[in-house]
Structures are given as C-alpha cells and as structure tokens.
Amino acid sequence: MISRSAADGVGTAGATAASSPYRVGAIVLAKPFVRGKSRLADLPSELRLQLSWAMLLDTCVAVTAVADELVVVSDEPRLQERLEPHLGRVTVLADPGGMNTAVAAAAATLPAGPTDVQVAVVADLPTLRPADVRHVVEQARQRGYVFVSDTEGVGTTMVASCGQRLESRFGKGSAAAHLAAGAALVATEFPTARRDVDLPADLAAAAQLSPGIHTSWLIERT
Template structure:
C-alpha cells in the first residue's frame, strides 16, 4: 500500500485531499444482482472507482486522493492512476473506513481540507467536482445529497474542522442533524449520481460514464438498458 509522506502544512490553499472508500470487489454492488452476475458486478465496481478517482485527480482543486480498501486488485489499479492507497485497518464498515482515511491524511497534513467522495460516481466530471469543492470551502462542514435526495455522495471538513461521516441509508438527514451544511451547486449531476441499482446504472449511462465504465458496459450482455456511451463533452 502507498504511504503518505509528511509535508509542510499549507492549509486549505494547498488543495483538497479526498478520501474514497472501496469495499472488496467480490462484495460490491450487490443490489445490481438482478441484472448482473458476481464477476460482472466486480468489474463494474472497479471501473466505477477508476473513473471516479481519475476524474477527481484531474480536478484542479484536488491535491490528492486517498483510497481506503483491502482489495489488492483494486488498490493496485487505483494506485496506478495516482491515488494513495491505505488498507481498511478498522474493517468496521464505511464510516470507520472514512475516518481511518481522514486520519491518514491529517497525520501528514494536520490542517488538510478533507472531503469524502463515493467510489461509485462513474459520470463524475472534474469541473463539476471543482464547483462542489468551491461551494464547500465556504463552510466548516458541508455535504452533497445524492440524486435520490436520501443519501450522500460528498462530505467535507475545512482545515481544522472535525470530520464526522454518517454515510449509509438516509445519510442526508443524519449529516444535516450533525450540523453539516447541505450544498446546492448548479449543474453537478455526475457528483450526485452514485450507482446502486439497475435504475441508477441506466441514469449514469444517460449522463455518459467515464471510459472504463463505458468499456465494461459495452462488453456485458445487458438488454435492460440502451447501449452505453462515453461522454464526448469536455470536462466541466
């Protein structure tokens, strides 16, 4: 696993550190089971994560991306893109993994600006993420609701602010109750569109997934939705 190097702390001006959690691929995307078998779901979960991390690293506001995973295959693929990878040392669920990733970042940069980002945002665009991060910078803690308006795809903590993730299920309400400000930036559908169900997958296809997701979808025999198309629009 890649270790973070301790560097002089320049605060938020040095850019955001994103923490991306990823469960073992064999366990990922179980709600896609009505449409896809286990190997196909694993391939898609990795492609989602690769497209998410690649788009995040291409965002000008992002300093680095820390992936928390115990999956060796995924860790290697995401490290190859430039992510820093750390094992899921707590192995105690999503929020524990995010807290571990945040500690990893702040051990190197105690006043880092942090944000958690879902690993299943295959239609993420760097420009959209930059708009979300710009909006988040105005608040000590902030979050972005998912496309369904129930969950959360993004949670931020400004330099020095506590990072307290409450992901899973109706996390929009939990993050609001915990005092995080809900963001409402315009035109950021790719940051909101996580993929859990076949309907979510169809919606991501309509937005235009990243190249790795599009390639996997093109190779799958899925007759429940139109053929995938990779976005030809410029980032943003």
C-alpha cells in the first residue's frame, strides 16, 4: 500500500480522512477488440483492432501512474499476458455481462476502507493523463462520489467513490443517471479526461490533444 495524505496534494474531507493512508483501486472496462469501435467501420478491420489495443494501453498507463491496484474487465483473449509487460501486475476479470455489473464485480476485489478510493474508467481515453486521474481521486476524497462526463456531456468517462464499494450507472444517458444517483459532476478543465473515441471525428479530436504514445503511433499511420 502506498501511504498518502493531504500533504501529497489530496484534498481534505475532514482532518481524519485527510491524514490517513489510503489506497486507490482502479477498474478499466474493455470490450473484446473484435467487438470494439464498430462506429469506426471506415477503418480497416486490422487497424480497428490495433486501435482498440493502443487506446486501452494508453488509458491503463495513465491510470497505473496513480492507482495501487488495477483490474481490467474484459473477455479479450490473452489480455493479461499482453498488458503485464507494459504495466506490471494487473488483474483481468472475465466480463460478467454489462458495464455496471462489471464494475461491481471488480470493485468487490479492491480495497474499500473508509479512506480508500475506487475509480472506474472506460477503455477508450487515449488522451488521459495521470493528472486527470489524480484530480478525480482528489475530488472523490473530498466529495465522496463523483463522475466525469464525456465531451458531449451525455455519457461518462470516469466515476469514483471514496470509503465505499463503487457503483456505476454506465449506459445511455449515463451522465444524467450518475447525477440522479447522487454523484457530483467533476468540473474539470482537462479535456483529456473527457475525450473518448467512438467516431472518426472523435479520433481526429483526440489527435489534437496529444494522445498516449501507442495511439499516437497508430494515428500517424492512418
């Protein structure tokens, strides 16, 4: 466990929580690559597979710079052996069916003490930065239950909670669903935390935000 406190730059949710060590458990949700990015159908199928892998890897690299533990939920074959050379220790769970069920299954394996933070992240955030993840963790410690909306303000890219098992409301209209469930919207100035990629225009927009090295390498060749 990494011992952190308010002195590390994490916001205060009361003196006890601020001064107590805490752990960050992260969950990344990834479809099998053959099923991912179907709305990028204009790209060659092999390139879509490579893009799904590159975006997942860049997302995980940003997350593991902050998290103590990472659980990836996916039915992608051989994913653990592909990820570990890049990330070190990572747990891969089979998808139990549905994003919210996946979050619940992964959250059950992660620390959920009074000061611990759990954060779930979608796998297509190639521009995500460690500073983005750190900001969401800080907000969760201050406010208890938070989320980040996507660029359009309709979907969700990240959701986090402190001191409890994480529950999510991913799906159609998830930003409104998270608000209705009591999550606070993180007002982030970091567009890199909101730029998920579903459409060709999203990929072009991500390219302007300096995505991670694996996605950048592919974009340069498209």
